[in-house]
Amino acid sequence: MGVKLGILGLGTVGTGTVQLLQDQEGRHLLLQEIEIYRVGVRSLDKPRQVELPNGIVTTDLEAIVNDPEIDIIVEVMGGLEPARSLILTAIKNGKHVVTANKAAISRFGAEIFTAANEAGVYVMLEASVGGGIPVIQPLKQSLSVNRIHGITGIVNGTTNYILTRMQTEGSDFKDVLADAQSLGYAEADPTADIDGLDAADKIAILASLGFGGRINLQDVYCEGIRQVSKTDIAYAAKLGFVIKLLAIAKGQIGDNSQLSVRVNPTLVPQTHPLASINGVYNAILVEGEPVGQVMFFGPGAGAGATASAVCSDILNLVATLKTNTPKPNPLLACSHQHYCQITPISELVTRFYTRFLTKDQPGVIGKLGTCFGKYGVSLESVVQTGFQAELAEIVVVTHDVREGDFREALAEIQTLEAIDSIPSILRVL
Ligand SMILES: NC(=O)C1=CN([C@@H]2O[C@H](COP(=O)(O)OP(=O)(O)OC[C@H]3O[C@@H](n4cnc5c(N)ncnc54)[C@H](OP(=O)(O)O)[C@@H]3O)[C@@H](O)[C@H]2O)C=CC1
Ligand SMILES: N[C@@H](CC=O)C(=O)O
Numbered sequence: 001m002g003v004k005l006g007i008l009g010l011g012t013v014g015t016g017t018v019q020l021l022q023d024q025e026g027r028h029l030l031l032q033e034i035e036i037y038r039v040g041v042r043s044l045d046k047p048r049q050v051e052l053p054n055g056i057v058t059t060d061l062e063a064i065v066n067d068p069e070i071d072i073i074v075e076v077m078g079g080l081e082p083a084r085s086l087i088l089t090a091i092k093n094g095k096h097v098v099t100a101n102k103a104a105i106s107r108f109g110a111e112i113f114t115a116a117n118e119a120g121v122y123v124m125l126e127a128s129v130g131g132g133i134p135v136i137q138p139l140k141q142s143l144s145v146n147r148i149h150g151i152t153g154i155v156n157g158t159t160n161y162i163l164t165r166m167q168t169e170g171s172d173f174k175d176v177l178a179d180a181q182s183l184g185y186a187e188a189d190p191t192a193d194i195d196g197l198d199a200a201d202k203i204a205i206l207a208s209l210g211f212g213g214r215i216n217l218q219d220v221y222c223e224g225i226r227q228v229s230k231t232d233i234a235y236a237a238k239l240g241f242v243i244k245l246l247a248i249a250k251g252q253i254g255d256n257s258q259l260s261v262r263v264n265p266t267l268v269p270q271t272h273p274l275a276s277i278n279g280v281y282n283a284i285l286v287e288g289e290p291v292g293q294v295m296f297f298g299p300g301a302g303a304g305a306t307a308s309a310v311c312s313d314i315l316n317l318v319a320t321l322k323t324n325t326p327k328p329n330p331l332l333a334c335s336h337q338h339y340c341q342i343t344p345i346s347e348l349v350t351r352f353y354t355r356f357l358t359k360d361q362p363g364v365i366g367k368l369g370t371c372f373g374k375y376g377v378s379l380e381s382v383v384q385t386g387f388q389a390e391l392a393e394i395v396v397v398t399h400d401v402r403e404g405d406f407r408e409a410l411a412e413i414q415t416l417e418a419i420d421s422i423p424s425i426l427r428v429l
């Protein structure tokens with residue numbers, strides 16, 4: 001008897017998944033055990049890139065998750081509802097779930113995994129972070145004996161694609177976004193990509209796995225790439241940096257009870273391994289003891305890459321079903337229930353890049369330095385290179401500073417008569 005799949009969604013990822021499952025030559029033999037039993041979509045009239053036998057495609061997704069014949073539900077429809085309810089119904093009905101939906105997992109993970117543990121089923125989510133890059137299973141299994149100290153990643157393909165093209169071609173943000181959408185990288189509402197929300201969902205998932213506790217998504221500090229300008233990309237390059245949207249989760253050495261979890265555009269030194277990750281590629285650098293640094297790299301979005309992750313989860317479940325393992329496998333199931341404590345962003349200690357527009361008066365740099373000094377902010381470099389109309393442009397990079405102190409200094413600097421505006425404030429890795 002084959003293992004029957006109910007697939008919810010036949011868009012970019014659903015289509016890639018069906019294509020992979022239908023093209024078995026040279027792939028793992030267990031794929032032969034899988035039967036695509038039902039596929040749920042919103043519209044029956046849309047042209048599809050895959051052929052499926054008559055009667056398989058339906059708009060009744062409730063019927064799929066309630067169908068007693070189906071063993072595994074593959075949720076690749078996205079969104080919060082009805083995805084959440086359909087996943088929960090599937091679990092209640094004793095079905096294993098494979099999902100690519102980081103938005104639903106990062107918000108409803110506690111509810112979903114509690115239900116899955118009670119029902120004795122697995123919820124697999126390799127595709128939810130890093131697209132085709134194996135990173136969820138490595139964190140759950142291959143690296144599980146390590147004490148994780150930090151996870152730093154480029155986990156959104158759309159924004160990395162946009163920043164790369166802005167950097168290499170000097171392209172306009174809006175044109176590049178349209179390309180990312182047409183290539184199938186962007187979310188249905190690309191705001192989730194641009195404003196860092198998708199990356200926040202993903203780092204919440206990675207932090208939860210790495211640090212062994214639940215993460216309250218509201219505690220994850222999140223800034224997107226809207227404010228990153230061509231001017232800052234050019235200044236960063238002159239100073240030896242590239243700008244990347246980084247998702248970072250860090251524990252204290254020897255004490256992981258307090259975590260810092262954040263997403264923000266960051267100046268990354270050109271020599272850092274994450275600096276050379278371009279286009280739709282993602283990379284996740286994991287630091288653990290005793291393993292040291294391990295970096296996962298690969299395509300972070302797109303039909304084929306994401307289908308690779310979805311199908312590897314399906315295959316894992318097929319193997320589990322075939323061997324009839326009676327007890328939940330603790331390396332596949334979610335085993336934690338407590339919430340991690342997340343420190344507020346004001347407590348972060350980091351370097352800052354700041355661009356000021358000032359009146360072209362003597363002594364402005366001195367005034368900036370005095371004000372920063374008052375709040376314990378020491379400066380690594382100060383550059384005055386350009387003019388914008390009548391205004392002088394001054395770029396400052398600080399040494400490590402507590403963010404709260406830096407913000408207090410900036411608040412006072414903003415009141416100085418010589419300061420016109422502060423167009424950019426970016427953190428430096
Ligand atoms: N695109 C990518 O590269 C990646 C995507 N993901 C995640 O995978 C998931 C799917 O993304 P993607 O394939 O890009 O999304 P698409 O928008 O391309 O596809 C969504 C599919 O789900 C169906 N669908 C959506 N809502 C409903 C509903 N209410 N009722 C019935 N059917 C519905 C749509 O039906 P219809 O076709 O009829 O409109 C469509 O087939 C998301 O969670 C996304 O975050 C994860 C990694 C990478
Ligand atoms: N929109 C996401 C798709 C994969 O998760 C991205 O751009 O990374």
Ligand code: NA
Nearest residue numbers: 126129131133
């Ligand atoms: Na992945």
